[in-house]
Amino acid sequence: MTQAWWKEAVVYQIYPRSFMDGNGDGIGDLAGITSRLDYLQELGIDVIWLSPVYKSPNDDNGYDISDYRDIMDEFGTMEQFDTMLEEAHRRGIKIMMDLVVNHSSDEHAWFMEARKSKDNPYRDYYIWRPGREGGGAPNNWVSCFGGSAWEYDAQTDEYYLHLFTRKQPDLNWENPRLRREVYDLMTFWLDKGIDGFRMDVINFISKVEGLPDAALQEGAEYAWGGEYFLNGPRIHDYLQEMNREVLSRYPVMTVGEMPGATVEEAKLYTGLQRNELQMVFHFEHVNVGDGKFGKWTPNPWKLTELKAILSKWQYGLREDGWNSLYWSNHDQPRAVSRFASDKEEYRFVSATMLATCLHLHQGTPYIYQGEEIGMTNVAFDSIEDYRDVETLNAYRDLAGTGKLTHEQMMDGIHQRSRDNGRTPVQWSNAPHGGFTTGTPWIAVNPNFTHINMEQSRQDPDSIYHYYRALIRLRKANPIMVYGDYDLLLENDEQIYAFTRTLDAEKWLVLCNFSDQTVLFSAPEELASYTADQLIIGNYESNGDETLGSITLRPYETRVYRLGNET
Incomplete structure (x- = not known):
């Protein structure tokens, strides 16, 4: 397998509006980010993925860009950006910018x-x-x-x-002059010294000629036309041209956000000889449990579904291409609330189990701000407390038309709204969680009094310090990056078990996704192995270090280095 720095990196996403406010206006900014770089260095991350900081009227919180070469007034100045970039690099942290070029703002x-x-x-x-x-x-x-x-x-x-809000008109990638403009603005930022791009809905940029009507569901006025713009006819031409004209000239990291991309398509986007991108963000695992009205009517989901999705991607990109690994981001609810339990009795073990599961897969792991202290979903009482345009429009379209009751809609919002991931980072138990001295643009989760960075850093047994240990483990053990993944217990609905193998070294990863005590019995393929060393876990060891029978407590995770009995 080809080695690369971006495969070995750990990425931390910053959503600037909610990360840290440096001037007391209630909105996170570049000065706030710079003030917390020491914290990120201590955590051990290698790359910051910075959500958009470009000039924008904020119809979609910065994803509607009015000037690609300037900084949003609320976030600061270009001089402050340059300072942040310099200070990050001085600490060994790279900066990956968001590239939003499927659409611009209508004020561009x-x-x-x-x-x-x-x-x-x-x-x-x-x-x-x-x-x-x-x-x-x-x-x-x-x-x-x-x-x-x-x-x-x-x-x-x-x-x-406009595939998004009416203030986000789609750019016409058929026009070579437009493509040249995009490559020029990318070059502008790379020449400044940034280290790569996360590309927003980049597989939307090629539309089918003629823009035909899509098939309507019975009684519907509009149709999802994805078959006419997802992974469109010229998408690979455009990305290969982008690589040739810009990306190949810099030692960059690239990841494309690609709703609807399949494993087979991802191989085309990320294959080493394809000269397009390095990674994609797919959405299959975060869509698990979607109901009649998508995420707004969530259903219970099964662990076997999640394992099947993640394993399909692990096996599919094993020989060529590369996986990006994430549980949450600015468009998703909080990981501990979504995939495990945010009840206080289980929050530590849930968050650390999820972290272990993710970081032990093959791929580049992404941590979303606050995930490393186990920040949870928020349940605001009123729709008026929400800020996300997607959430507000969905409330209008579903509750406002009687398709869902107010109570049903609010339940869906509490579980899946993008604002769950956008409440301000909880730095301390000071007012507003230490995020701002002003009034925050969106309310802080009330649990900041006991879930915050300051408390987590002071507690050696916290989620934060567990994340630090995981990151150190990854840097010291190439098997976590390059080892082959193999799923065990495919049909088990409580235990997610898999091995990682690199040359003669083999690790066993056990994750209990339930609030029950369960028994792991080694399958036949591990019959010749012994549990030589417990590498990391989220409970005190109970001494049952034989593979034949291991008791896993609620949300327990263990990683063993295996030895060969023969």
Whole structure:
């Protein structure tokens, strides 16, 4: 297997608005990030994935960019960005920027020019179409945030495509001038010294010619048109061109966010000889349990489903390509609430079990801010307390039309809203969790009084120190990075068990995903092995170190180095 620094790295995602406020206005900023770099160095991470800090009107919290070469006023100045970058590098921490180029803001200079007239030089930077004969949008596609994916523009009597909010018009990648603009702005940041890009919904950029109607479900007004823009016809041409023109010239780290990508498609995106990207973010595991209205009507899920998904990706990218490993990010609820238990009696063991499970898979692990102290979902009482445009639009479309009751919708929001991951980081038990001296842009989770960084750092047996130990373990043991993954007990609904193997070394990973005490009995393929050493675990050892029969307590995890009996 080809070795690379980005395979060995541990990435930490910062959502700047919620990380640390440096000037007391209630909004996280670049100065706040710089002030906490020592903390991240102590944690042991190698790379910061920085969610967008570009100039933006904030219709979608920075994912609607009005100037790709400037900094959002609320976050600070370019000088503060340069200082943050320099200080991060001084501590051995790389910076991976968010690249959002499926769409821009409607307040970007390109779009403001484009909407002036049909023959404007910037018109073809976006996707415009006349309405249907008799009126109406050019096709029946639905926006990812609800409603039609088309917005009528009276000045030129045409519609523009927006797969997200109406203030996020899609860029037209068919236009070589637009692609050149994108490559130039990427070069601008790489020349500044950044170390890579996480590419937002990058597999949306190629649309099928003609933009045809999608199949409508009975009674629906709009249709998910994903078959006409997910992994579209020219996507590989565009990414290979991007690699050739920009990425190949720098020692960068790249990961593409790719909803709907399959393992087979991921091989094309990440294969070593393909010259496209290094990793993709897929969504299969975080969509487990989705119900009639997707994540807003969550159903119970089975561990066998989760194991099947993660194992499919482990095996699928084993020979070529590479996995990105994550439980949560700015678009997902908190990991401990989503995949284990955030009840206080189980929160430590749940969070550390999930961390062990993730970091022991093959791939590059991503930690989302606050995950390392076991931050949990929040349950605000009122819809008025939520800020996320996706959440608010879903409430309007589902509760507002009677498809779900208010109570049903709020239950879905409490479990799956993106705002669960966007409440401010809880630094201490000071007011607002030490995040700000002002009024935070979204309320802090009330449990900050006992879940916070300060408390976690002071407690040697905390989730935080467990994460530090896991990261140190990864840096000292190549088997965690490069070892082959093999699933055990495929049909067990409580225990997630697998091995990692590198040359003559073999590790066994055991994770109890239940609040029950369960018995692990080694399967036949481990019959010739012994448990030589308990490498890490989240309980005090109870002395049953024989593989034939191991009692796993609620949410217990253990990692053993195996020896060969013969």
